[in-house]
Amino acid sequence: MATVQWSDTLSVNIPEIDLQHRQLINLMAELEKALETGADKEIIGRVIRELNTYVREHFSEEERWMTRYEFPGLKGHAAQHEKFVETLLHFELDYLADRKELSAELLAFLMSWFTEHILGFDQHYAHFFLEKGYV
Ligand SMILES: [Fe+2]
Numbered sequence: 001m002a003t004v005q006w007s008d009t010l011s012v013n014i015p016e017i018d019l020q021h022r023q024l025i026n027l028m029a030e031l032e033k034a035l036e037t038g039a040d041k042e043i044i045g046r047v048i049r050e051l052n053t054y055v056r057e058h059f060s061e062e063e064r065w066m067t068r069y070e071f072p073g074l075k076g077h078a079a080q081h082e083k084f085v086e087t088l089l090h091f092e093l094d095y096l097a098d099r100k101e102l103s104a105e106l107l108a109f110l111m112s113w114f115t116e117h118i119l120g121f122d123q124h125y126a127h128f129f130l131e132k133g134y135v
Helices: 015-037 040-068 074-096 102-131
Strands: none
Touching (some): 015 040, 015 102, 040 074, 040 102, 074 102
């Protein structure tokens, strides 16, 4: 599985949000590397903790922008964020229960989030802000 890499097509034209998306890419790369070397058990707890901090800041930031500029897709978008937080909580509980294969599943979940949400849904508000001249 090859981790995603940053490219300008991922940009939402808001520097602080682009930076946060890069942080997620870095976390995914770190998790993938740990999986390859078999060191994933040591780092998965930290990755989950960092993800918890990350989503709180990142989702609030995106939702602040969408609220400020009355993005019509806000409700559906925020619901996806909520679902992510819920799934992450399940991963955390599984981690605490010491369930096996967790790191690979978490990486797969983040990859699909990246492809579907960041490459898909985040681009919807990006285009909206661009069209309206907000960015
Ligand atoms: Fe988002």
